Amino acid sequence: MARKRQKPLPNSLIVTQANELVEVRYNLPLGEQRLVLTMISRIQPDDADFKPYRVSVSDFAEFLGISRDSAYAECKKITAKLLTRVLHIREEGRLLQIGWMSSAEYIDGSGVVNLTFDPLLKPYLLQLKSSFTSCKLTMLLSFKSQYTMRVYTLLKQYEKLKVREVEMESLRDILGVRKDLHVEYKNFKINILLPTQKELAEKADLMFEFDEIKYGRRVGAIRFRISTKNPAIPLLPSDDMSAVNEVSYLTLELSSVNRFSDPSVQDLLSLISEQHRNKKTVHTALEIFSKRHGFDYVKRNILYSNAKADKSYAGFLNNALKADWGHDWDLEQQALPKKKPMEVWERNGFVSREQYDDFMYRKQMENYGLAIN
Template sequence: MIAKIQPDDCDFKPYRISVSELADFLGVDKNSAYRECRKITKSLLTRVLEIYEPDRLLQTSWVSSAEYVNGSGIVNLSFDPLLKPYLLKLKGNFTSCKLEMLLSFKSQYTMRMYTLLKQYGWRKEREIELHEIREILGLRKDLYTEYSNFKLNVLLPTQKELSEKSDLTFEFDEIKNGRRVGAIRFLISPKPASAPLLPSDETHDDRTFTPEPSAVDRLSDLSVQDLLLLVPQQHRNKKTVFTALEVFSKRHGFDYVKRNILYSNAKADKSYAGFLNNALKADWGYDWDLEHNALPKNKALEVWERNGFASSREYDNFMYKKQMANYGLVIE
């Protein structure tokens, strides 16, 4: 909704949200999205937002109404009018691309850490008392009370996720008061511009792609070969698929791309290449991978299950093709 505010808007209007597009964006089943969306918007109507200012405290809801148009798959949402001075003055700076990045964060602490550091990103450095960091991140007083636990469960994971997904990175120094860490000095730096987003034009999905010699050299990287073997046979020669594997494996690593390929294999219903590209951009396979690899009680997972395959036969076939690829043989 925020991303739909235009720079010249002087007032709020109902913002149209497609339930189908929302399901695609969040990587959830469309049928589930239709069932749950009304519950979610009803809950949103009751969620209280508190805005602190020097002379007052404003308590309001994010949205004032949610209207469903029967049979359209559309919900019209309206911001509470009291939010005008806070949201309209953004003047379109909250782009949908930036929101996609923020929503890709898996940890609530990453979102808050990003907001904190972004305010001071161009100052390069900021020192913050440890108790103040805990308050900003919304940590309960009884949670991660020892600094070692705070560092392991909050500080290092947020550092890793920001480095992977955001437009800034940070290093940190521990400032000690005696023998205890009393403050953190953040060394903040902007990340170099990432590679441009892959084309989303689905009209090219059915085009086959024969790599140029230079591309063949790059394809010799074993990890890319392995990833290609995970893709269904009929999609391996598509340019968008090849480019996606190459770009995202360099950017995020083998396991990141693998889980999103396996997720796409299980969930894609129409355009495989388009679905895979969107999954890689937003890491749709993250939660799916966690659930898929969760150990059932009293049952050890088979090797093919641990590696995300649907059956032992599928896993054996993959391993056979991988071994043949090592010998320079391509098995169809």
């Protein structure tokens, strides 16, 4: 039977999730993921508790592009499966295994299904004031791949930071890739990474290039370099209207901080400590030498300066870039006995994961115009 044309959804529907939920490990097929996102978009900012969220079976059929004749049966199949799906939320000192929904209620003759979230999901979906990510439901439902949905949300979380680095093991977990599927990186790249990159480039308001970070001979992490097609005003919590008047100021401020269009310069800036990152001499040096000698040349001299500079960091870095002081040092580092691969926070120059997480959280809040004491 012919598939129904999808019914346009209001642009005002927003999917807002705590960042813990954005990064949580789960595996949902496309239809189930679309249903969950539609439910989340029905939550209002001032909701103190979950309600039964009503989804019309006919609307469900239209935005999924399936026949109305089979919609009722298909919807029941999807909700039955969804009731068995488990999320694995890891927090300090505990692992929470939890289902998305506690119930799905079909009332004969009503043409709707009442869906209820599991109550233990409240901290991750209700009255979020900080550490959250928001996406338009219309954008998420436009994707044809469950992996594109997840990657888009992960990158949206770091959109203003321009760079996100994820360990391969964590990325596979977050995307819900089975242990026996696409085991070799080349297969993961061909079947998941490249199709996701293509779909985002075609449909989304952001896209990415990526670098393969190797641990010895294997690819151990992916560095996503995020670029925005149509820069938009950061989404603000609906109940924080005091920030709305500052949107123009925030937009100008963010555009001045991220003034380099070359993603490689943004990547290099991320290697430099925050106290030196905004110095004009540092910006200029990175831009000139990356164009002249390439990314790896500049990177090794930044890392050398991070290890060796004592007083004037900017002056030391400029001299290192001119003379390539980092060349021999980099060779010496490679010759050292191999250690356990460094964590993301270590490679970015932080002294602990807690410091790195706090830094990323504060950056996210700045993007929403929220001051953190």
